[in-house]
Amino acid sequence: MRFTKYILTLLFITGSFLAFAQKVDSTKQITLQQCLDIAVKNNLQVKQNDLAAQSAHIDLMQAKENLLPTVTGNANRRFSQGLGVNTVTNTYVNQSQTNDSYNLDGGLTLFNGFALQNAIKSASLAFQAGKMEFQAAKDVVTVTVITGYLAILDNAEILKASESQLAVAKENVDRSTILEKEGANKAASDLTDFQGVYATNQVAVVNAQNNLDASKLNLFQLMNIAYQPDVQFQSLNAEAFTGNYGSDPNQIYQTALQQLATVRASTLRRESAEKNVKSVRGLLWPSLTLNGGLSTTYSNTATKSTFIDSVTNAIPGTYVNGPSGKQSVFSTQANNSIQKIGYGEQFRNNYGTYVQLGITIPIFSNRIRYNALSKAKINLMSYQNIEENTKIQVKQNIEQAYYNMMAAYKKYQVLTEQVKAYTESYRIFKLRFDTGVITSVDFIIAKNNLDAATVNMITAKYDYFIDSKILDYYQGKLSL
DSSP states (O other), X not given: OHHHHHHHHHHHHHHHHHHHHTSOOTXXXXXXXXXXXXXXXXXXXXXXXXXXXXXXXXXXXHHHHTTSOEEEEEXXXXXXXXXXEOTTTOOEEESOEEEEEEEEEEEEEEXXXXXXXXXXXXXXXXXXXXXXXXXXXXXXXXXXXXXXXHHHHHHHHHHHHHHHHHHHHHHHHHHHHHHHHHTOOSSTTHHHHHHHHHHHHHHHHHHHHHHHHHHHHHHHHHHTSOOOTTOEEOOOOOOOOOSOOSSOHHHXXXXXXXXXXXXXXXXXXXXXXXXXXXXXXXXXXXEEEEEEEEEEEEETTOEEXXXXXXXXXXXXXXXXXXXXXXXXXXXXXXXXXXXXXXXXHHHHHTOEEEEEEEEEOOOOSXXXXXXXXXXXXXXXXXXXXXXXXXXXXXXXXXXXXXXXXXXXXXXHHHHHHHHHHHHHHHXXXXXXXXTTSSOHHHHHHHXXXXXXXXXXXXXHHHHHHHHHHHHHHHTTOOOO
């Protein structure tokens, strides 16, 4: 009972530790690197690709070990009753028998059309492809998490701007309320106009908060851990906008052909399929094998005769004529003891070996080998199509990301100038409104223009940053 309590306590502590390990300290900021580490660790596709790579490594080891000799041993005991063959004397006997046989056989393939050698090359390339697919899975998680992380920062900045705009709208409502009580508003609708703008800004804050919460939830789902709304996210330096990425789409594509794990995996799969075709084709050739073995037997019917002594006696009634007359004929009879042969002695005496060199020529076997070769060729064509399509998709995605990035940069430049212009315009309109020169309608239009331009500028900035990270991903140089 006490031991059971100890076990239950240990399981509880272990479970609590694992649960804690999957959570993030909500009192601290979480970094992008922490998010990446958690997401990669918990992602199912990454785990599956890791297991697939391990399985491919086992296949490679087996392909190499197929070059080694095969050794088999067997031992048999046979009980029989009645008429049978004495395995020692090779004569028929009618009695119960116990016979043992032991064999140790070995075989080595000397040549089979280089099927084994090409199988090793195919398995080696498949293993390398598995490792690349494992890396590709981690890369996909990485770029997805980075995009999700930046979406949080984007929405957080938009929320901050919306809250700032709401604060300004609140000041305008408060000021207009005071003026309304004093009857100093220029137009009768000034207060209600500002109240309407204030309500619009409240909606904008609610929407921005909802978008931020949704982006946080999405990131936690990517990390495959429980959602923790109070966690803070460390900001990144997203202010460096040079407008010159340093490489054009064609250069990025050429780099991706060499660096991107997805492309390398598709190429390795195709090369593995090529070697597999050669391996299967080798099975159409004659195979040369070398075999050898050891054997021995035992039988409980095995006996031996042991000499004891001999006796010489005259044969009654049998004589021969000699010079001196009749002489008796003597015979000598040996006295032998019949003994069973022991187990160890039989094991040694019945020992035998053999060596065999054989050639197997595949003449006709229901076209199994030919059909296997045809399927291997079809499999090769499938991987060729996959490789070609992978490269086409990569090229298209690079071009799309590059031109999206440049469009976001141009948009950001224009919006930056627009924000500057609307900021100055808002300042002027506010002064004119405060002095009663213009109505609230003109002032609200100026504020709305500034608010919209500010949000659009923030969005363009993060669009640029996200697209640049996607291009980094295609070149195998994702940086934080």
